Amino acid sequence: MHAVELLGAPGSPYTRKMLALLRYRAIPYRMIWGSHMQPPQGYPVPKVKLLPTFYFGEGDAREAVVDSTPIIRRLETEYAGRSVLPEDELLGFLDLLIEDFADEWMTKAMFHYRWHYSEDAANAGPLLIFWQSPTYPDDVAQQMADGFARRQIDRLYVVGSTDVTAPIIEASYTRLVGILDRMVSRTGFMLGTRPSAADFAIYAQLTQLGIVDPTPARIMAGAAPRLRAWLDRVEDLSGLPDGTWLAADALAGHLAELLAEIGRVYVPFLLANARAAAAGQSDFETEIDGKRWTQPVFPYQAKCLMTLRSAREALSGDARVALDALLDGSGCEAMFADEVAA
Ligand SMILES: N[C@@H](CCC(=O)N[C@@H](CS)C(=O)NCC(=O)O)C(=O)O
Structure with a gap:
């Protein structure tokens, strides 16, 4: 083939x-x-x-x-078999939401910790060059690494990493390490005993945060060796026996903390970004987790909000009622409040 x-x-x-x-x-x-x-x-x-x-x-x-x-x-x-998308409508929506959160919010922590502190930036620069090729001469590699680091450090503000937002990003990462560790301890994966797209999205950001970049890796190693070990397993799940998705009555207990984290930080970000994009602004300022957040508008993430809204609209009546009940009080429900422009 x-x-x-x-x-x-x-x-x-x-x-x-x-x-x-x-x-x-x-x-x-x-x-x-x-x-x-x-x-x-x-x-x-x-x-x-x-x-x-x-x-x-x-x-x-x-x-x-x-x-x-x-x-x-x-x-x-x-390709058939070993699907990563739950066929159940409600689980399917939750999978999309968690995947989106990992891809679009957790990546802020990844980019922030890679370049914000000099210890991490000095570690990442040469790795990024030698990952491309191990045969670059030292002086060429050093020059390339310095250039790479300078470019990325200059772009930190684009994803919203600044001295103002650093405490918000770092507190969220630290909470997430605990939340994900507890989720993994219960069923092995985000939505059951088998991995969904959401697991691979979370794993993706954590391969860097938990392994490559010294500051966030220390945080994970200290607080969550189970989660740190999970990363090495998810790298190759080719031999994982077939598992099952969570039953409907187990969802609330398993997901409550993660949904609350998404509602606490990502949803306010998505809404403020989408409002600013709709108003034609180039930058926006909002409050996240009780603190000031500023960053340039990110048009792609305005689309993410639209995608999540359409996905909820596409649910059957029963699934939507179940979803709304699950999200109620998490902060995630604000994504679907009618008066908010997108
Ligand atoms: N939404 C994309 C994001 C991919 C992405 O942002 N990739 C980064 C590296 S991890 C990249 O290529 N950045 C290069 C650039 O922005 O110039 C995906 O899910 O694949």
Whole structure:
């Protein structure tokens, strides 16, 4: 069978998300380690150069695709078995919400901790270069690492990491380490004894936070060795026996803390960002977790809110009632309040 190809890097959380997913699903793949700045010669260029870039098909039919969330859905239609998308409507929505939270909020912690403190930035710079190739001479590598670090540090504010927002991001990460550790201790995964897309999205950000970057890795190692060990297991779940999804009556107990965290930090962010985007602003200021948050508008994340709203709209009446009951009081319900523009 033709293997799906992907260009990615070990320091790119979304690459790790997809690599672990391909392994769990036993989809034949060919991993091309590299940089989105230097795609493989003769290969098509995706609409936006991001890692991972997936290449579907061969020769003239080869197609370059980015964005892990839709790629996961495409892989579900092209390869059977070991699905990561729960067929139950309510679980399906929760999976999408948690995946989105990990991809769009937890990545703020990942980017923040990588570049905010000098110890972490000095650690990441050379790794990012040697992940591309181990044969760069030292002086060239050092120059590239310095350039890379400078560019990324200059971009910290784009994801909302500044001295003002640092306490919010760091407190959320510390709470999440505890919340995720307790979830993993109960059933092994976010939505049962089998992994869903949400698990791979969370794992993705934590491969960096928990392993690569010294400051957040120390926090995890100290507070949650179970979660830290989980990361090494999720990297390759090819031999995991088939499991089951959570029963409806177990959802509230298992998910309450995580939903409250999403409602506490991510939902206020999504709403303020979408309002500012609708008003044509380039920046916005809001309050998150009782503290001031400022950042440039992120149009992609305005789309994320729309996607979550459409997904709730698409639910059958019963599933929507069950979802609303589950989200009630978590702060997540504010996403669907009618008066909020998007
Ligand atoms: N939504 C995308 C995000 C991918 C992404 O942001 N990748 C980062 C690396 S982890 C990237 O390529 N950044 C390069 C850039 O922004 O120039 C996905 O889920 O795949």
